[in-house]
Amino acid sequence: MRNLTLSLALLAGTALSTPVFADGHLPIVEEPLELSIHLHFKRATAYDENWPVEQAAREMTNIHLKNATVGSNTDNSEEAFNLLLASGDIPDIVGTTRIKEYVNQYGPEGAFQPLNDLIEEHAPNLKAFLDERPELRAAITSADGNIYYVPYFPDGKYGRAYFIRQDWLDKLGLETPETVAEVKTVLEAFRDGDPNGNGLKDEVPYFARQWEEAVRLVTLFDGRTSGSDTYHDFMVDDGQIKHPYATEGYRDGIKNLAEWYAEGLVDSEVFTRGSSARDFLLSENLGGMTHDWFASTSGYNRLSSEIDGFAFKAFAPPASPSGRRLAEHRRIPVKPDGWAMGFGNEHPIETIKYFDFYFAEEGRRLANFGVEGQQYEMVDGEPKFTQEFLDGGPVNAQLYQVGGQLVARGFPQDYNYEIQWTNEIALEGIALYDQGDYLTDQFLGVSMNTDEQKTFDKSWSSIRTYMLERQQAWILGTGNVEADWDDYMATLEGMGLNDVLSVMQSAYVRQYGG
Numbered sequence: 001m002r003n004l005t006l007s008l009a010l011l012a013g014t015a016l017s018t019p020v021f022a023d024g025h026l027p028i029v030e031e032p033l034e035l036s037i038h039l040h041f042k043r044a045t046a047y048d049e050n051w052p053v054e055q056a057a058r059e060m061t062n063i064h065l066k067n068a069t070v071g072s073n074t075d076n077s078e079e080a081f082n083l084l085l086a087s088g089d090i091p092d093i094v095g096t097t098r099i100k101e102y103v104n105q106y107g108p109e110g111a112f113q114p115l116n117d118l119i120e121e122h123a124p125n126l127k128a129f130l131d132e133r134p135e136l137r138a139a140i141t142s143a144d145g146n147i148y149y150v151p152y153f154p155d156g157k158y159g160r161a162y163f164i165r166q167d168w169l170d171k172l173g174l175e176t177p178e179t180v181a182e183v184k185t186v187l188e189a190f191r192d193g194d195p196n197g198n199g200l201k202d203e204v205p206y207f208a209r210q211w212e213e214a215v216r217l218v219t220l221f222d223g224r225t226s227g228s229d230t231y232h233d234f235m236v237d238d239g240q241i242k243h244p245y246a247t248e249g250y251r252d253g254i255k256n257l258a259e260w261y262a263e264g265l266v267d268s269e270v271f272t273r274g275s276s277a278r279d280f281l282l283s284e285n286l287g288g289m290t291h292d293w294f295a296s297t298s299g300y301n302r303l304s305s306e307i308d309g310f311a312f313k314a315f316a317p318p319a320s321p322s323g324r325r326l327a328e329h330r331r332i333p334v335k336p337d338g339w340a341m342g343f344g345n346e347h348p349i350e351t352i353k354y355f356d357f358y359f360a361e362e363g364r365r366l367a368n369f370g371v372e373g374q375q376y377e378m379v380d381g382e383p384k385f386t387q388e389f390l391d392g393g394p395v396n397a398q399l400y401q402v403g404g405q406l407v408a409r410g411f412p413q414d415y416n417y418e419i420q421w422t423n424e425i426a427l428e429g430i431a432l433y434d435q436g437d438y439l440t441d442q443f444l445g446v447s448m449n450t451d452e453q454k455t456f457d458k459s460w461s462s463i464r465t466y467m468l469e470r471q472q473a474w475i476l477g478t479g480n481v482e483a484d485w486d487d488y489m490a491t492l493e494g495m496g497l498n499d500v501l502s503v504m505q506s507a508y509v510r511q512y513g514g
């Protein structure tokens with residue numbers, strides 16, 4: 001009898017239009033309402049109705065998401081999205097990585113619903129969030145003035161930091177370097193002074209898991225490598241869109257970096273060693289300095305149990321010749337990932353309220369920390385992960401498995417979720433970065449109209465390839481950046497760089513008001 005009542009309730013919920021409660025009131029609908037969803041990103045290639053986070057969300061909102069993901073057999077979200085489009089059947093909700101570019105292209109053509117009015121009228125928490133950060137509202141606005149997706153908003157300021165073997169400095173009687181000249185002295189001492197004490201000249205002074213982090217050293221010479229958390233991205237300089245690889249600071253930085261590379265101060269295998277570089281070079285007591293994420297890099301101090309005195313500490317960005325101290329990498333406040341509403345969705349109000357739920361306290365906590373009593377307990381009014389959960393492996397990986405921290409869901413991250421499993425040494429480093437004014441504003445991307453996009457697409461990819469080719473050649477010592485520079489700039493111009501910058505500039509002014 002109870003089952004029958006439940007099924008009737010479910011039937012009623014889907015067949016009739018259900019009354020929607022007032023804003024902010026839970027549940028969102030009186031009777032359960034089913035909405036279909038395509039959810040696809042690298043770590044989850046389908047929506048799982050059994051995720052504890054999803055079950056809790058159902059219970060709180062009465063909105064039941066049903067998996068309708070296309071392309072779950074691939075972990076390539078772009079491929080999956082193209083399959084979805086080809087099927088011609090867009091579910092009520094679509095959540096995926098890089099959804100921004102898809103909805104900005106297909107939204108104006110009618111495949112996705114504009115959300116502006118819905119947010120204004122029915123999403124008080126999301127609206128408040130965007131009202132407080134107008135630059136984020138601008139960043140998610142399409143060229144036609146509409147908002148077509150609700151993004152994942154990362155939290156926390158810092159990403160990567162400079163790290164150095166503190167015990168090697170101590171051993172060699174050196175201080176933490178404060179300037180780029182002092183960095184060079186330290187790296188030379190690492191190369192020549194046998195700080196690992198094995199009698200061999202085997203130390204790798206500067207190393208990186210991503211070769212782009214070797215190029216990042218040009219920032220120590222007043223150059224730039226990116227305007228955002230994406231490598232090789234455009235940047236905004238005094239209201240003007242520029243590309244870092246077409247600026248004189250970069251030229252000077254590359255000149256110096258090529259010298260460092262030739263002198264063995266930078267890992268000779270930096271372009272080929274790959275993602276295991278940090279693990280290998282630290283475990284083998286060979287690597288001296290890098291630029292990498294605070295939390296995971298600090299974690300290597302566990303090696304002190306095997307390597308006597310091992311201490312790998314964050315240090316502040318050293319000053320460039322002009323005196324600039326720059327932490328070029330930081331967490332970006334808005335991602336191109338998140339979710340959107342398909343054109344055929346017949347419950348836009350309920351759906352926007354569901355989107356809004358993740359910006360309210362209960363939903364935000366759920367998306368960030370998981371389920372109370374399972375992953376965390378409330379202690380003094382704050383969610384605290386249980387010891388059992390903290391001991392169960394990397395916290396983010398565990399959360400993905402229960403439906404938490406999904407980047408294909410639009411939600412505001414809460415950095416407190418990460419602090420709880422960030423070690424003391426990382427927190428010390430973050431405090432050090434907090435003392436200085438090292439961060440710079442980020443380029444949050446532009447939404448180009450069809451004509452602008454056409455100009456961009458025509459040239460950008462080949463320009464970028466050419467820039468990276470020259471970059472690597474100069475660092476490896478093929479060609480001389482100073483001698484080649486005028487030809488390089490002329491080639492970029494001939495390939496259409498100024499046209500690309502000009503369409504981006506017009507999009508930028510339209511979107512952010514210049």
Ligand code: CA
Binds near residue numbers: 197202
């Ligand atoms: Ca040695």
